[in-house]
Amino acid sequence: MKKxxxxxxxxxxxxxxxxxxxKLKEEIKTKNLGIEVNETGCMGMCYExxxxxVVDDNDSFLYSNVTVDKVGRIVNEHLIxxxxxxxxxxxSNEVSKEDDFLKNQKRIVLRNCGVIDPTxxxxxxxxxxxxxxxxxxxxxxxxxVIDMIIKSGLRGxxxxxxxxxxxxxxxxxxxxxxxxxxxNADEGDPGAFMDRSVLEGDPHSVLEGMMIxxxxxxxxxxxxxxxxxxPLAIKRLRTAIKQCExxxxxxxxxxxxxFNFTIKIKEGAGAFVCGEETALMASVEGKRxxxxxxxxxxxxxxxxGKPTNIxxxxxxxxxxxxxxxxxxxxxxxxxxxxxxxxVFALAGKIKRSGLAEVPMGMTINEIVFDLGGxxxxxxxxxxxxxGGPSGGCIPASMGDLKIDYDEIxxxxxxxxxxxxxxxxxxTCMVDLARYFLNFTQNESCGKCTFCxxxxxxxxxxxxxxxxxxxxxxDVDILQDLASKITKNSLCGLGQSAPNPVLTxxxxxxxxxxxxxxxxxxxxxxxxxxxEYTIDEVNCKGCGLCIKACSSNAITGSKKAVHYINQExxxxxxxxxxxCNLDAVIKN
Amino acid sequence: xxNTEVQEKKSIPNFKIDLVNKRHQNGSLIPLLQTAQDSYGYxxxxxxxxxxxxxxxxxxxxxxxxxxxxxxRLKPLGKNLIRICEGTACHVNGAKSILTALQDxxxxxxxxxxxxxxxxxxxxxxxxxxxxxxxxMINDATHGxxxxxxxxKILKKYKTEEKIRIAS
Ligand SMILES: Cc1cc2nc3c(=O)[nH]c(=O)nc-3n(C[C@H](O)[C@H](O)[C@H](O)COP(=O)(O)O)c2cc1C
Ligand code: SF4
Ligand code: SF4
Ligand code: FES
Ligand code: FES
Numbered sequence: 001m002k003k004x005x006x007x008x009x010x011x012x013x014x015x016x017x018x019x020x021x022x023k024l025k026e027e028i029k030t031k032n033l034g035i036e037v038n039e040t041g042c043m044g045m046c047y048e049x050x051x052x053x054v055v056d057d058n059d060s061f062l063y064s065n066v067t068v069d070k071v072g073r074i075v076n077e078h079l080i081x082x083x084x085x086x087x088x089x090x091x092s093n094e095v096s097k098e099d100d101f102l103k104n105q106k107r108i109v110l111r112n113c114g115v116i117d118p119t120x121x122x123x124x125x126x127x128x129x130x131x132x133x134x135x136x137x138x139x140x141x142x143x144x145v146i147d148m149i150i151k152s153g154l155r156g157x158x159x160x161x162x163x164x165x166x167x168x169x170x171x172x173x174x175x176x177x178x179x180x181x182x183x184n185a186d187e188g189d190p191g192a193f194m195d196r197s198v199l200e201g202d203p204h205s206v207l208e209g210m211m212i213x214x215x216x217x218x219x220x221x222x223x224x225x226x227x228x229x230x231p232l233a234i235k236r237l238r239t240a241i242k243q244c245e246x247x248x249x250x251x252x253x254x255x256x257x258x259f260n261f262t263i264k265i266k267e268g269a270g271a272f273v274c275g276e277e278t279a280l281m282a283s284v285e286g287k288r289x290x291x292x293x294x295x296x297x298x299x300x301x302x303x304x305g306k307p308t309n310i311x312x313x314x315x316x317x318x319x320x321x322x323x324x325x326x327x328x329x330x331x332x333x334x335x336x337x338x339x340x341x342x343v344f345a346l347a348g349k350i351k352r353s354g355l356a357e358v359p360m361g362m363t364i365n366e367i368v369f370d371l372g373g374x375x376x377x378x379x380x381x382x383x384x385x386x387g388g389p390s391g392g393c394i395p396a397s398m399g400d401l402k403i404d405y406d407e408i409x410x411x412x413x414x415x416x417x418x419x420x421x422x423x424x425x426x427t428c429m430v431d432l433a434r435y436f437l438n439f440t441q442n443e444s445c446g447k448c449t450f451c452x453x454x455x456x457x458x459x460x461x462x463x464x465x466x467x468x469x470x471x472x473x474d475v476d477i478l479q480d481l482a483s484k485i486t487k488n489s490l491c492g493l494g495q496s497a498p499n500p501v502l503t504x505x506x507x508x509x510x511x512x513x514x515x516x517x518x519x520x521x522x523x524x525x526x527x528x529x530x531e532y533t534i535d536e537v538n539c540k541g542c543g544l545c546i547k548a549c550s551s552n553a554i555t556g557s558k559k560a561v562h563y564i565n566q567e568x569x570x571x572x573x574x575x576x577x578x579c580n581l582d583a584v585i586k587n
Numbered sequence: 588x589x590n591t592e593v594q595e596k597k598s599i600p601n602f603k604i605d606l607v608n609k610r611h612q613n614g615s616l617i618p619l620l621q622t623a624q625d626s627y628g629y630x631x632x633x634x635x636x637x638x639x640x641x642x643x644x645x646x647x648x649x650x651x652x653x654x655x656x657x658x659x660r661l662k663p664l665g666k667n668l669i670r671i672c673e674g675t676a677c678h679v680n681g682a683k684s685i686l687t688a689l690q691d692x693x694x695x696x697x698x699x700x701x702x703x704x705x706x707x708x709x710x711x712x713x714x715x716x717x718x719x720x721x722x723x724m725i726n727d728a729t730h731g732x733x734x735x736x737x738x739x740k741i742l743k744k745y746k747t748e749e750k751i752r753i754a755s
């Protein structure tokens with residue numbers, strides 16, 4: 001009996017997965033084939049979307065880059081005549097084209113993503129779902145659960161890496177009638193989509209993790225704070241919560257125990273700072289999401305003044321696996337102080353961009369090259385950016401660095417939530433620092449002067465450097481401002497805002513100097529510092545560039561060498577892109 | 588905008604019922620504002636006063652909450668919402684030139700709506716399909732692997748459709 005799964009995560013839908021899904025259903029119906037077509041979440045190989053998997057009793061065939069036009073052949077040859085269309089298949093018993101991407105991964109958090117139908121609680125249950133909850137409610141005391149999580153070595157995946165079990169212990173020790181669990185699904189890093197993929201692809205695993213946490217600390221109510229920009233994740237969560245309520249996994253006397261628990265969703269409203277836990281709680285309470293001083297920590301005084309335990313989506317998704325498979329197995333993975341796995345959203349200039357879960361301790365080079373297939377268009381690997389606006393750049397020369405909370409902090413970057421942006425020789429590090437500073441500057445809540453005004457000053461300096469107006473001592477001023485902002489900001493946003501600037505100065509100082517002294521952008525990225533010219537030898541006067549130029553900056557008669565008027569040129573680079581003879585030179 | 592994709596658009600009478608139902612819940616202000624925006628497409632001034640009376644929070648404080656969060660609008664949106672991704676992956680893959688092209692074509696910058704009310708331009712962080720960077724979302728459709736020329740062509744299509752619609 002055949003079954004079909006279509007990847008309908010956000011990226012699958014964007015790549016046309018929904019059209020493929022509908023077309024498949026339609027064909028199967030008109031041809032009366034009676035084959036089930038289901039949706040599933042992110043399989044990780046976003047670079048191969050749209051993905052369709054045909055599963056039969058003995059094998060499963062993964063089709064990549066499927067378009068509506070390809071559906072007909074798949075239906076006729078594979079579904080009807082049992083002859084898989086081999087040239088479109090990337091994975092089956094016989095074919096293993098994408099093995100490099102898959103074989104080095106260890107899927108714990110993503111165990112069900114791209115495997116099960118996220119809208120079906122039965123499929124989740126078939127895949128060991130809610131077994132951990134059952135186990136916990138039947139066999140373990142609160143203390144035993146907390147001990148297991150502590151011994152597993154699980155650390156918070158929201159960025160800071162605090163030991164999860166310890167956090168639960170603090171919340172457990174508080175004496176209070178009311179306690180809250182909060183799931184932080186704000187995912188503010190503007191280059192990251194791990195949490196979203198988990199919520200879209202396997203919402204129940206997050207809910208189950210929350211239930212176990214609630215039992216352990218003695219809470220009966222929870223909120224999931226999810227970005228409003230994630231409509232699909234919110235929809236899947238709503239469905240999952242409803243299913244749990246009707247099956248008795250949520251509500252009163254869950255599974256016959258005396259554990260009661262409800263989960264509500266709060267939609268964020270678009271403010272990066274609301275990912276910070278105290279700001280998040282203010283936002284849930286309906287106020288402006290402004291951070292407050294800690295202590296008191298949420299475990300003592302959180303939502304509406306009650307003890308509250310906040311964890312990240314990925315943190316929760318790890319919990320059922322740990323209970324089911326034992327803390328020993330979890331802590332056998334990883335490095336001495338960073339256990340288990342980490343999910344990364346690989347993006348940027350990498351060939352295979354997508355979602356990958358790797359054991360802690362894997363090196364950056366292994367991720368970028370072995371798994372990610374190296375750099376697009378065979379350019380040179382320059383650095384990875386980790387931790388988004390709070391993180392930093394780690395240069396290619398440190399590619400042997402192991403993925404480990406403490407090792408990464410030593411470089412000046414942070415593990416962050418899992419955004420891993422790969423940069424190549426065409427990325428300007430000064431511009432990237434400017435990009436992140438612009439982001440944090442916009443998102444500062446404005447409470448602390450240094451975060452509000454200091455980041456503005458830094459941004460102004462970075463802006464003038466990228467247009468060639470940098471001053472000799474600008475780098476020193478940046479460093480000085482950075483240390484003041486770090487020291488005088490209340491929350492993590494301000495404290496870590498200078499990281500992207502500091503790490504790029506640390507590892508790529510010569511790029512800053514080239515902008516400031518030579519008025520050159522070595523990566524040929526900053527438009528004010530580049531000039532397009534036409535090479536007299538290579539130019540055959542084909543006229544393509546004239547057509548491409550929207551500013552009428554190019555002149556030249558047919559078959560004669562063309563010329564660019566620098567006064568009119570807006571440096572859009574289109575002439576550079578269209579010239580087939582490499583006659584347009586970027587300098 | 589996103590909420591409307593999930594919860595079907597609510598009619599105004601329903602909206603008022605919703606408001607009354609939600610007012611006693613803890614921390615209801617943001618959900619109330621989200622409901623208002625879903626119903627009207629933005630948050631009209633009179634609704635601020637209405638909510639203020641209902642929940643007993645001063646209008647000035649509500650205004651403070653509205654302006655704090657980028658999701659809320661005090662002005663209506665254009666017919667087509669263009670959202671350009673300014674996430675890191677899109678940034679390093681040339682989102683800036685796509686933005687330039689959009690601004691050139693539309694004559695507006697991020698946060699604005701064209702005079703004819705046909706297009707609004709917004710920027711967002713990571714749309715979750717970085718493998719297609721640079722990405723622009725127009726209404727519910729995602730357009731990936733963009734170049735300046737590609738986005739101009741796409742805009743043209745929307746403009747022509749709009750002209751046809753007006754003509755008929
Ligand atoms: C500015 C700022 C933004 C943050 N954004 C997020 C976020 O989007 N998601 C998240 O899980 N944690 C975020 N955090 C970390 C949270 O404050 C908190 O440490 C985390 O949710 C705790 O969960 P964990 O222990 O499971 O990591 C952010 C922190 C700061 C300072
Ligand atoms: S550090 Fe910045 S974001 Fe954090 S509380 Fe201060 S001003 Fe607000
Ligand atoms: S860079 Fe752009 S504006 Fe300048 S000459 Fe080339 S096409 Fe024209
Ligand atoms: S969303 Fe489809 S593989 Fe990632
Ligand atoms: S950064 Fe644009 S889609 Fe992720």
